[in-house]
Amino acid sequence: MKILLLGKNGQVGWELQRSLSVLGEVIAPERGNPALNGDLSDLGALKATIAQVEPHAIVNAAAYTAVDKAETEPEQAHAINAAAAALLAQEAAQRDAWLVHYSTDYVFDGSGNTPWSEEDATASLSVYGQSKLEGEKYITASGAKHLVLRTSWVYGAHGNNFLKTMLRLGAERPELRIVDDQIGAPTGAELLADATAHALRQALAGSPALSGIYHVAASGYTDWRAYAEFVFDQARNLLPERQFARTTPIPTADYPTPAQRPLNSRLNTQHFQTTFGLTLPAWQQGVARVVQEVLST
């Protein structure tokens, strides 16, 4: 079993190097390596890499994830999140290989307050979300066997994310103003990588009928301010001698950003849990572990 992993140095890619290793040989090219190039902005090189590896499964954890920057770099976001996804799907279809790909809560407009299901209508508010949505559409239309895993608010000890930003800023400043009207589930890169490996194992052994879009996120939900407050509570318990910022809740209108973000990012994960027989734990569990890991390094 050969698995081609793209984006090995990202939050999720880093954890996939570990979690996929029990399924077979994981080949994870660096981008820009002339011998085996994993650059998603070079479609010719990407095609050659796939031809050289002849994988049974392609797992794509690479993406353009700079949400605000994407507003002024739509071509780059589109190239990585949509055009490269289309090529991966085409190459997977030709070889009858599985394609695992990640998408986002930002494909939704964030209306209402109930969790979004897979079949709910998409309407992205941002360039990033639109580019991810386009990538999804290419994949689902390609005929390739696919697992498109939509997730939310990813964090991990490795890489950049809101949790680590909070620990850094919270140690420097007395007060942080944080939005409390955007709700969602912080999802650990470790959880996502483990869930991916379990689902892919079943997909490889099972039927193409498992092919589809799935929502995969930790259970429960919070808002960004309450999430930050939980992070600081954990941090204060671990390091009582240190000071961490107090947080002040603000509405999204008071925190202007280039990209508009959905207010309701909750994802209904029932379909994923029942299809693959997995239980997605409460978001607090992984956050507590990663706070501990980050503060001990």
Ligand SMILES: NC(=O)C1=CN([C@@H]2O[C@H](COP(=O)(O)OP(=O)(O)OC[C@H]3O[C@@H](n4cnc5c(N)ncnc54)[C@H](OP(=O)(O)O)[C@@H]3O)[C@@H](O)[C@H]2O)C=CC1
């Ligand atoms: N982060 C989040 O909160 C969420 C992420 N997702 C999705 O989950 C997936 C994984 O995200 P996450 O791990 O957080 O992302 P990261 O931003 O941590 O990692 C993305 C990786 O993609 C790589 N990459 C970017 N451009 C290219 C390129 N042209 N060629 C090759 N590699 C490239 C980056 O490389 P380099 O390090 O060199 O820049 C980086 O290692 C993505 O599909 C993302 O859209 C979904 C919901 C939430």
Ligand SMILES: Cc1cn([C@H]2C[C@H](O)[C@@H](COP(=O)(O)OP(=O)(O)O[C@H]3O[C@@H](C)C(=O)[C@@H](O)[C@H]3O)O2)c(=O)[nH]c1=O
């Ligand atoms: C740093 C900071 C952020 N915020 C707000 C801004 C924003 O609404 C929210 C989160 O900020 P971030 O920039 O970390 O979030 P963002 O980069 O938009 O995170 C998103 O990334 C992409 C890749 C996804 O797919 C999404 O699921 C989501 O995780 O917190 C504050 O209110 N105060 C602050 O001090």
Ligand SMILES: [Mg+2]
């Ligand atoms: Mg970000």
